[in-house]
Amino acid sequence: MTKIKLTVFVLIMLGASSCKQESNNKDASSSTIGSPVLSEKVANQKEEKEQIIKPIEIPKDCNQTFETFFERFAKDSVFQKNRVKYPMKWFYYENSYDELKIDVMENGKFYYIDFTEDKDAMNKESGKYTVSIDKKSNHVDYLLKGYDNGLMLTYKFNLIDGCWYLVEILDEST
Template sequence: MKYLYTAILALLFISCANNQKKVNLIKENSSIEDTLLELKTDKLAKDIMKDSVMSPKDCSLIFNEFFEKFSKDSLFQKSRVKYPLKWSYYRESYEKLTIEHIEQKDFIYIDFTEDKNAMQKKSGKYEVVIEKSKYEVNYLLKGYDNGIHMNHIFKLVEGCWFLVEIIDEST
């Protein structure tokens, strides 16, 4: 009988030890799941922050209001360009347009503030021709006896105006 009690106690002890291992294993798995959940939550929070930083605010459906700010504010301008920006231009041969794509880090502020006075210049005169439709605006600079012909294409994307392409056909 002594052996029977000893055997039962040993089995109970082993059984309890195995249950403790299972509990520890469950705790570890739970801990891993919690960690994964925290990582996913952190990633989601970062994505939301990134979207709120990257997505433009104060979208104006009125192009003129947008363009006034776009012309004067270099940071706003950089935020309202669709990257990579398609830029087409002629090389020396003028036979075929060369197409390049400008990344955000390479984008340089374009000063549109002088366009109002472009025809009063002594040299390099040009006029501004604006062609508007509901979702697109072509902002064309046409030179006066000097070969300037540059089109800035703006499009309304998800309720916000963006510069999407520059076509420089100047000669």
């Protein structure tokens, strides 16, 4: 009988001590990563080590040339989704080519666009297209023009607070 009481007591103590643990990272946001950092305290001439979670800011990688920005934007899906200015307008023709339709892309609805094949687009067997870049000081139009296939896309990028963002897509393909 005493073994059962002792076992129940130990289980209750284990359960109670595990319920008292709280998250140390209440202030972390989506743009931070928790990183354990050890700090030392001296109390009563004894050293104790305690683990503290401190948020670390993820660098925005701003103040880049468009070329440096676009190299990463073209192949990094997470970076690309973070460098779209939401809500983003996507203009396109639907069934009739008389008027442009507009889709508004909210955060979370944008999908990754693979720009890595653009440099070899004219070497393809079919679906060939050319790429041209029209640069202004704070604005870049990245144009894809099809070679006998009706493709005509313009990706518009703006420099906002020192960072490049995709702000609009114009799809005039037929």
